[in-house]
Structure formats: structure tokens, C-alpha cells
Amino acid sequence: MLGFTFSSLMLMLFGGVTSLRDVKLLVHPTTVVRGGTAALICSRDMQGAPLYSVKWYRGNHEFYRYTPMDDKPTQVFGLPGITVDMNNSNGSQVVLKKMDLSLAGNFSCEVTADSSFATQIATKFVDVIALPSLDPVLKADKERYQPGELLKANCTSSPAKPAANLTIKINDEPLRSSETSLHASETGLLWTSVHAEMKVTPQLFVSERLRVTCVASVHDLYKREAYLDFFTPDTDPRPERKTYFLWTSVHAEIKVTPQLFVSERLRVTCVASVHDLYNVHAEMKVTPQLFVSERLRVTCVASVHDLYKREAYLDFFTPDTDPRPERNNYFLWTNMHEEMKVTPQLFVSERLRVTCVASVHDLYKREAYLDFFTPDTDPRPERNNYFLWTNMHEEMKVTPQLFVSERLRVTCVASVHDLYKREAYLDFFTPDTDPRPERKTYFLWTSIHAEMKVTPQLFVSERLRVTCVASVHDLYKREAYLDFFTPDTDPRPERITLNGGASRCFLSWVFLFFVMFLPFAMGQDFIYEDYPEYYESDHPIRSTVERTLLGG
Structure with missing residues (x-):
């Protein structure tokens, strides 16, 4: 109730x-x-x-x-x-x-x-x-395998939680006969290692290549691959390749929004790492607070122990704070500084090539390189081994957006530390806005200005040569040069101003002007009427002039 x-x-x-x-x-x-x-x-x-x-x-x-x-x-x-x-x-x-x-x-x-x-x-x-901070590492016990040999491969993932799942593939086919083990790290994370062995047969070389791939994955959030390619001695396309060096490429795309600019700066960071000896990883949402002193700097530092350390960085500014004059805020520039200890092993086929590759998506890719030789193998005649030259080739599709204030300027900057910096540029205009009168739009001219402090070291074999090279693709190449000498070593005797034979030649031409040409300016009949005998071949004045001009 x-x-x-x-x-x-x-x-x-x-x-x-x-x-x-x-x-x-x-x-x-x-x-x-x-x-x-x-x-x-x-x-x-x-x-x-x-x-x-x-x-x-x-x-x-x-x-x-x-x-x-x-x-x-x-x-x-x-x-x-x-x-x-x-x-x-x-x-x-x-x-x-x-x-x-x-x-x-x-x-x-x-x-x-x-x-x-x-x-x-x-x-x-x-x-x-926790996702792995590095890509998986794949190693094999040999660089090349012949049919009948036993291929042994080991793949290791970096620490994560849960541990990464590792799969070994042979030519994209999973290899089931592999041993997987888990290991605990000092931080409490788990890392995975897998060992695989397989007998190499001729059938494994697809298109004359055997590829071993290690795939590391954690749920749907992480998936990375590492692979090794093996070739037979007759089909190996890698001549003169050292197995000690590998290079890495990364491609990233992101839509830029105002929210990415922190403190009016957007920072993009590229991190390179080698196992636990060399590792830096950073991801960050761009906020206004990231713009320190109205600049967002993105730096990529690559290093190997104490022998190698390089940096590359990008600076981002807002349109109001960009300190670069005459630069449109749609364009960014990149600067990279490199230092490395030179060892004999770096000279492949007696040449050391340093290449810089610049690329923007798939629309733009340019390379500039420097070749270094030892004094005994330098193929460049008459060049002292203390001097190096640089060559850069550029190609780019011209679009209307490149014309800023109706002008497209292409600038080449050459610099040596803080001691030397020179620029050469080309200005391009549309036919309606070209400020150069009487110039055809089909022709372009180039001007370059250079200044350098002269030191005794510049005189090679007691001569300082300054050369200007003009070229258009492979169709045209011309050179102009100036040779400079010290007063004691100048090999050009008889170069004196207006004395000796030069004085006689000068006076002869003055005499000829007054005798032959000046009368015509005063009247054609001036000499013919008053001195008709001058035009006779045996006249003494005419004979004297001819002997003087001929050096008699």
C-alpha cells in the first residue's frame, strides 16, 4: 500500500x-x-x-x-x-x-x-x-646474391605502443616463413624485429630485379616501408655506387589557412633521423604565437655524429612584416648551408660532385652542381686547382602571375662567404609595357657587374685573367677576357701612348686630313682649280703623303 x-x-x-x-x-x-x-x-x-x-x-x-x-x-x-x-x-x-x-x-x-x-x-x-618515430630498418647479410644462395634479412621497427606489425615481402608477396620477436625499450615502449631466410632462385628475379620489402604498420595511423633491391652482376644498373650512403626524399602538401600563422609566422619543419643516434621529430599546429619578432623560421638540421652537420631553413612572414623588398608574398625563398669533411672515398672515378636540387611539386625541378678534382686528374686545361667554377641551369614555365608590376626579373646571385657577392639579372616585359625604346621583344640583353679585391694570390703564373662567358643553350657560346699583369711582368712592350712609330702614324693622319679631306669640306674645287697638278701621280706632296702612310 x-x-x-x-x-x-x-x-x-x-x-x-x-x-x-x-x-x-x-x-x-x-x-x-x-x-x-x-x-x-x-x-x-x-x-x-x-x-x-x-x-x-x-x-x-x-x-x-x-x-x-x-x-x-x-x-x-x-x-x-x-x-x-x-x-x-x-x-x-x-x-x-x-x-x-x-x-x-x-x-x-x-x-x-x-x-x-x-x-x-x-x-x-x-x-x-605512441607511433614509431622512425621508418623501419631493413638489412641483409650481403649486397648481391646469386641463384642458389641463402638470403638472410632482418627488419627492425622503432619503439612504439602497441608494437608495430612487421611484414617481410619478396617482390610484393608476403613471406610467411619469418620469425617475429618483441622487445621492451627503456621508455616502456615496444619494438619489433623480424628475421627471414629464403633460398634465392632465378625465378625471384622479376625484370632482372629481386626486391625485399619490410612493411611496418600500427592500426591505420602508421604505415612505412623499407626495401632492398638486388641485381645480378650483369644487370646491376648501379655503376660506381657506394653502399655506405643513402638519401631520403619526403613530399608534403598542406592547405595554408590564416590559422596556421602563429604570431604572424608559419613554421614548416623537416626532421632527418638515423636510428637513436640521430633523431628529431616535430609536428606543430601553426598559431599566431609562433611568429617570434614577426617571423616564422622552419629549420631542418641533418647531422651524423660530429663529422657532418647541415641546416636548411625557410622564413615565413605576413604581408605587413615581410622585410624583403619587391617580393610578392606568394613567393618564398630557401637557403641551405652545407659543410662536410672531404675524404678520399668521396672521389668516385676521381671526381667529387656536389649537387643541389630545388623542386616545387612536379612543376619545377632544377639542379646546380660543383665538380671537384684532384690536381692530377683535373680535366680542365689551364685551370689552377685553387679555383672552382659553378654552372646552373634553370627552366620554368612563364605565367602571367610572374609579372610583378608588369616586369619579370630573373636574378642570379654568386657569393663566396662574406667576401664576394655579385648579381646578374634579366628583366622581361610584355610588348605593351617594355620601357626600352626601339628594342624588339624578341631580343634580350644581359648585364653583369662584378667587384673583387685584388690580392697577390690571384696572379697565377704572374697573370690575372678575368673572363666573361656568354651562352645560349648549346647553340651559342662566346668568351671575352682581360689579362692583367704586374709592372715587372707585363709582357707587352712597345705599348706606349703616342711616341715613336705611333706618333708618326698620328701626325701622318693629321697631315692627310688637312691636305686631302678638309678641302672637300670647304669646297670640292678648292684644290682642283688652284692646284690641279696635285692630282698628278708624280706630285711631290702626294708622294710624301703616300710614303708617310706606308711607313717609307
């Missing part, structure tokens, strides 16, 4: 209110990468009832509460490892930043209705993982 009375009372008080239902917890993304952000979304159907509170738990510990009726609707309760993004958290979701591996576990949201104090809880497991 008492139960019936209480139920009747509840129906009388709350009969017009439908109870809370369908409380669900959604996690985005479903798997969170260490250091990343996770949004915990709590959805519910209030059935018309007002909301009293939403509470968020990690396990049994509350860390965030939303009570819309209070003066301060949001409350955060300190919990180690949890960082709440207050700007993006509310009564419907909580955004957690800088997620750590220790936060993996059950998260819950508890919703309470205001009128009936009906409460429902939804729980979801949130997984936090």
Missing part, C-alpha cells in the same frame, strides 16, 4: 515529464596519438526536461563538471595528466589536450535531469598510442 501511494505521488508530481534516455559517449578520434587531442562528446535525449548537470570521469575520478544553473557553469578538478581545453569544452563535449599514454582507459559522462533528477551514465574506452 505504501509503495502504491509513493508511486501515485510521483506520478502526480512528475506525470507530465518524460524521463531522460539515450545517453551516449562518442570519442573522436577513436584512437588518440600520444601528444594529440581528443574530443569526448556526450549526447542525450532530455525528453523536454531541463539539464541539471553533466559530470566527466576518468575511471572513478571526476575531472570536469558542467552545471548550467550555477553562476560558474564549468568546474575543473585537477587530475594528473589531464589537460582540459576550456575554450572548446562545454555541456556537450570535453576536449582534452596533450594526451599521454597513462590516460588510456575508461572515460564516462554522467547526465542528470533537473526536474526528476534522473541520471544516466555512458562509458567508453579511450586508447592512447
